[in-house]
Amino acid sequence: MWKNELRAAVKDCRFEEGAKLADYTTFRVGGPAALLAEPETEEALCALLDLVEQKNIPCLLIGNGSNLLVKDGGFDGLAIHLGASFAGITADGDRIQAQAGALLSKTAVFAVDHALAGMAFAHGIPGSLGGAVYMNAGAYGGEMSHIVESVRVWTPEGVKVYSCEDMHFSYRHSRLMDEKAVVLSAVLKLEKGDEQLIRDEMKKLLTRRKEKQPLEYPSAGSFFKRPAGHFAGALIENAGLKGFAIGGAKISEKHAGFLINFDHATARDVLDVMKAVQDQVFALYGVHLENEVRIVGKDK
Structure with a gap:
């Protein structure tokens, strides 16, 4: 089995079966990985990637997990988390x-x-x-x-x-x-x-971010890309969708460009809000909102 082969072949690496990927993303949603690896050296990382390529194993790279939505059924492959060693x-x-x-x-x-x-x-x-x-x-x-x-x-x-x-x-x-x-x-x-x-500029931008963005809730940052000639947040707000919620996921009242996990959301909640927003904005303005957030995994 590929999991045992990877464990045996790659040293300087921590492995965990069934690791909950919600713990590795800023959205705090998502099912388990078949296998999670945390390499401690660049050599171990490259060895993992070489084996994954040779054996055609699905692979997911996770840094801070801030632009990532993992579906509730998890990821049927190897998730590689780059931690403190990188x-x-x-x-x-x-x-x-x-x-x-x-x-x-x-x-x-x-x-x-x-x-x-x-x-x-x-x-x-x-x-x-x-x-x-x-x-x-x-x-x-x-x-x-x-x-x-x-x-x-x-x-x-x-x-x-x-x-x-x-x-x-x-x-x-x-x-x-x-x-x-x-x-x-x-x-x-x-x-x-x-x-x-430089410090003054950083402080000013951080203050602006805190005032305008719902940093107190788990999210993946701006959920949608900026469509040509428009701002995603403005389109969503003008469509009356600020605060629109399904389950534990909703469009932030603070900034309509943010889709937040406000109450133990599932990935399905997030995807349902996403689809409803895309449909409504397209119906009203003829603009398709494209995800900035990467969506991976399988449904439960």
């Missing part, structure tokens, strides 16, 4: 190198501690560096494509280094979303700045 951050002049599991918020704080400007936008984004690079995360006019210099990735052909241009970044998208590739680390090119001015 959270390293170092500085060299105006560049920062960060591993895929490093929290984006901590990377932004590390940058300001070294008087490096360009990451203030990322301070309140709850994801990991790997996930942020993978989907070109952004906020308040900034995005990862503005600061990424190079990315080290695992591919079935081996480890490669992609330049920013190689990544083919676009709105909430990179080439990695269309390929078999996993971020291992990235080099960020920043600018020397005034530490206090």
Whole structure:
């Protein structure tokens, strides 16, 4: 059985069968993984990915789990969680190198501690560096494509280094979303700045985020992508859907772009709210709201 083969073949790795994936996502919903792996070294991670590729095992990479919805039936494959062993951050002049599991918020704080400007936008984004690079995360006019210099990735052909241009970044998208590739680390090119001015900007953006976003509830951040010529939150609010709820999931009254878990929601609750909102907005405005959140797994 593939689970036993992986356990036997890969050292420096913690394995757990039936791990509840709700505990590994910021939405706090979702069923179990057939097998969860937490590699302790890059070599162990690459060995896992090589075996998964060879044996055609379904695989799910989880950093901070902040842009992920796992269905209630769980994930019939290997879930790989990048924990503390992949959270390293170092500085060299105006560049920062960060591993895929490093929290984006901590990377932004590390940058300001070294008087490096360009990451203030990322301070309140709850994801990991790997996930942020993978989907070109952004906020308040900034995005990862503005600061990424190079990315080290695992591919079935081996480890490669992609330049920013190689990544083919676009709105909430990179080439990695269309390929078999996993971020291992990235080099960020920043600018020397005034530490206090950078801190002030970060504080201002964080205050704005707290005032306007429902950070007190589990969610996956902005649930829908921004449709061309519109704002998803404004369309949802104008459709009268603020506070619209099914089960334990609802559209936030604070910010209509957020779908929150306010009362022990199931993934089915979240998906039902999502579908109802998409249908209503399309019926009223002819605009299809596309998920920014990645949905994986099977129904219960």
